[in-house]
Amino acid sequence: MSRIPQTPIVELLPSTVPFVGPEALERQRGVAFKARLGANESGFGPAPSVVAVIAAAANDVWKYCDPENYDLKQALARHHGVKPENIAVGEGIDALFGYAVRMFVAPGISVATSLGAYPTFNFHVNGYGGRLVTTPYVADREDPASLLALARAENARLLFFANPDNPMGSWWSASVVSELIATIPDGTLLILDEAYGEFAPEGTLPPLDVSNPRLLRFRTFSKAYGLAGARIGYVIGEAELVKSFDKVRNHFGVNRVAQAAALAALADQAYLRTVIGKVERARARISDIARANGLAPLPSATNFVTIDCGRDGAFAKRLLDELITRGIFVRMPGVAPLNRCIRVSAAPDAELDLFAELLPEALRAV
Amino acid sequence: MSRIPQTPIVELLPSTVPFVGPEALERQRGVAFKARLGANESGFGPAPSVVAVIAAAANDVWKYCDPENYDLKQALARHHGVKPENIAVGEGIDALFGYAVRMFVAPGISVATSLGAYPTFNFHVNGYGGRLVTTPYVADREDPASLLALARAENARLLFFANPDNPMGSWWSASVVSELIATIPDGTLLILDEAYGEFAPEGTLPPLDVSNPRLLRFRTFSKAYGLAGARIGYVIGEAELVKSFDKVRNHFGVNRVAQAAALAALADQAYLRTVIGKVERARARISDIARANGLAPLPSATNFVTIDCGRDGAFAKRLLDELITRGIFVRMPGVAPLNRCIRVSAAPDAELDLFAELLPEALRAV
Numbered sequence: 023m024s025r026i027p028q029t030p031i032v033e034l035l036p037s038t039v040p041f042v043g044p045e046a047l048e049r050q051r052g053v054a055f056k057a058r059l060g061a062n063e064s065g066f067g068p069a070p071s072v073v074a075v076i077a078a079a080a081n082d083v084w085k086y087c088d089p090e091n092y093d094l095k096q097a098l099a100r101h102h103g104v105k106p107e108n109i110a111v112g113e114g115i116d117a118l119f120g121y122a123v124r125m126f127v128a129p130g131i132s133v134a135t136s137l138g139a140y141p142t143f144n145f146h147v148n149g150y151g152g153r154l155v156t157t158p159y160v161a162d163r164e165d166p167a168s169l170l171a172l173a174r175a176e177n178a179r180l181l182f183f184a185n186p187d188n189p190m191g192s193w194w195s196a197s198v199v200s201e202l203i204a205t206i207p208d209g210t211l212l213i214l215d216e217a218y219g220e221f222a223p224e225g226t227l228p229p230l231d232v233s234n235p236r237l238l239r240f241r242t243f244s245k246a247y248g249l250a251g252a253r254i255g256y257v258i259g260e261a262e263l264v265k266s267f268d269k270v271r272n273h274f275g276v277n278r279v280a281q282a283a284a285l286a287a288l289a290d291q292a293y294l295r296t297v298i299g300k301v302e303r304a305r306a307r308i309s310d311i312a313r314a315n316g317l318a319p320l321p322s323a324t325n326f327v328t329i330d331c332g333r334d335g336a337f338a339k340r341l342l343d344e345l346i347t348r349g350i351f352v353r354m355p356g357v358a359p360l361n362r363c364i365r366v367s368a369a370p371d372a373e374l375d376l377f378a379e380l381l382p383e384a385l386r387a388v
Numbered sequence: 389m390s391r392i393p394q395t396p397i398v399e400l401l402p403s404t405v406p407f408v409g410p411e412a413l414e415r416q417r418g419v420a421f422k423a424r425l426g427a428n429e430s431g432f433g434p435a436p437s438v439v440a441v442i443a444a445a446a447n448d449v450w451k452y453c454d455p456e457n458y459d460l461k462q463a464l465a466r467h468h469g470v471k472p473e474n475i476a477v478g479e480g481i482d483a484l485f486g487y488a489v490r491m492f493v494a495p496g497i498s499v500a501t502s503l504g505a506y507p508t509f510n511f512h513v514n515g516y517g518g519r520l521v522t523t524p525y526v527a528d529r530e531d532p533a534s535l536l537a538l539a540r541a542e543n544a545r546l547l548f549f550a551n552p553d554n555p556m557g558s559w560w561s562a563s564v565v566s567e568l569i570a571t572i573p574d575g576t577l578l579i580l581d582e583a584y585g586e587f588a589p590e591g592t593l594p595p596l597d598v599s600n601p602r603l604l605r606f607r608t609f610s611k612a613y614g615l616a617g618a619r620i621g622y623v624i625g626e627a628e629l630v631k632s633f634d635k636v637r638n639h640f641g642v643n644r645v646a647q648a649a650a651l652a653a654l655a656d657q658a659y660l661r662t663v664i665g666k667v668e669r670a671r672a673r674i675s676d677i678a679r680a681n682g683l684a685p686l687p688s689a690t691n692f693v694t695i696d697c698g699r700d701g702a703f704a705k706r707l708l709d710e711l712i713t714r715g716i717f718v719r720m721p722g723v724a725p726l727n728r729c730i731r732v733s734a735a736p737d738a739e740l741d742l743f744a745e746l747l748p749e750a751l752r753a754v
Contacts, residue, residue: 063452084430
């Protein structure tokens with residue numbers, strides 16, 4: 023029996039899972055990881071208050087979520103000093119990136135990003151038939167000047183910029199980002215990924231300006247709030263632009279328990295501060311471990327440290343494989359020259375003890 | 389500052405929340421509903437074993453989900469007697485409908501459905517610029533012969549059919565559905581929505597045939613398993629067709645706690661049987677209440693009863709509003725002549741007591 027034709031865009035897409043999960047590696051190896059340091063999850067976990075809320079919310083899981091995410095939008099608006107209509111909530115930043123790309127990108131439309139920046143954003147651009155154009159990182163940072171020039175030259179509809187950045191952990195000051203926002207070309211929307219914003223030093227995130235229809239800022243409960251598995255993120259922007267998410271989003275797509283968890287997480291800012299402190303200490307420790315082994319940790323404003331292994335991508339990949347073989351889950355950037363590095367997530371001391379213990383062995387094996 | 393142009397498809401879409409949630413009605417009324425009988429949720433809840441699993445999984449919510457949904461696909465494959473590669477898991481049936489539509493529908497492509505059938509499927513078709521063509525229900529059932537003729541005449545790429553049906557609760561025997569499957573036109577894919585399949589009498593669901601590349605069958609944990617708020621559903625089909633979901637899906641989109649909950653729910657078939665028994669009794673009771681008030685309950689193979697109010701849509705809407713005013717959340721079909729009815733979900737006795745108590749009052753007020 024003949025197959026049904028797919029759309030011309032989808033016909034050409036690969037049927038792959040772009041990021042291999044640690045669970046898949048565990049199945050291949052037949053043994054669980056001892057330390058989960060690869061996905062920039064928060065091993066410090068969500069607040070105990072949040073865990074309690076999830077357990078309590080389990081009794082209500084037979085109900086659909088509130089499709090308007092009303093309570094959470096109210097709380098986020100108060101937290102950020104904006105209005106609820108400046109916020110859209112979605113089933114994780116990845117879903118929100120997908121919606122944003124779907125709103126603006128079609129075949130023939132260009133999208134500017136840095137070579138080696140967040141692959142899932144690129145997955146969505148390819149998925150809607152957009153044309154990705156890239157400019158390299160400069161000194162391990164996304165380069166605002168090059169991105170602006172690229173967006174102008176290619177008439178890009180979207181410009182992706184992460185601050186702080188993944189996978190390099192680098193960042194720019196708020197003044198540089200404000201300048202980027204101010205000089206964004208006519209006809210270009212800035213997709214500002216601030217997933218790691220809570221970890222960044224004071225003066226990294228520009229003040230919120232929700233009058234600007236050329237800017238969307240993406241935040242998540244997956245990182246500092248420790249709720250990666252709950253799939254809940256949000257976008258902040260100008261009201262009419264934000265309202266457009268209602269055109270395309272999966273209105274009942276957010277898990278009801280996740281809504282309750284996010285609300286509780288936001289309310290527990292004291293816990294958030296303890297996590298940020300623990301992440302700072304973990305970053306210092308990962309950096310010390312790297313240096314003790316002759317490797318060069320890069321500065322980081324995130325919950326991970328990117329470690330320059332000092333050789334090429336093949337060398338870093340061998341080191342990564344040796345760590346994985348020893349039960350340490352880490353990841354690495356996918357594109358040269360960033361792929362001379364491996365990326366290690368902040369985690370509690372027990373896991374970092376294992377990293378400290380097994381890194382020398384892995385290096386000897388390479 | 390000028391706005392960024394959206395794609396021609398998205399530019400024309402409305403910025404609305406298509407289904408108003410009960411929480412929005414509660415906010416308007418300023419008081420909580422006494423009985424939540426409008427969204428075909430399972431007021432009987434998930435199994436106690438599932439609630440316990442959710443509470444335990446809360447400690448792991450800092451981890452992303454397994455993007456391959458491996459364990460759940462293995463369990464579903466065993467449960468259904470198919471292979472894991474015949475199953476795709478997604479963040480609810482709504483998301484899976486969205487992915488299926490995205491794969492096959494573009495401007496100029498026709499999609500056939502019944503006039504008054506599931507609106508969220510239509511939302512996705514409109515959202516990707518498809519051309520919806522419809523044929524009326526016949527005697528409150530979707531009509532396979534008309535749908536087939538429509539699909540042929542309009543060269544439809546997708547044909548939507550729900551068995552059992554929402555919003556009417558009606559159903560066809562497996563032999564009729566098998567005949568529909570066998571005579572689906574060349575070039576048409578059958579989107580078979582079986583969200584309510586667990587409630588249907590023996591002999592309603594055709595046997596699974598995963599060799600057919602023109603058929604996708606959609607199932608959910610939202611209804612019989614009581615996990616609407618968890619957002620987890622799946623699709624069963626031919627392996628290569630199912631693999632195409634990997635092209636477009638949000639790979640990390642399923643909540644990790646929901647994965648664990650679904651796995652536990654599937655394992656507790658004894659609880660599922662008790663829910664199905666309770667739903668049968670609740671349907672009988674809703675039907676008795678309707679008859680006692682001079683209304684005509686329709687036969688149902690679902691977890692709700694659609695009640696013919698015996699007059700036009702305006703009358704049914706007034707009755708619905710009077711029920712809502714009295715704290716009873718119900719919904720109704722959106723299109724004539726189906727909208728002469730209201731739709732009441734199966735629920736525990738306490739809520740049905742309220743329905744029995746307040747329906748006469750609401751009728752008098754109309």
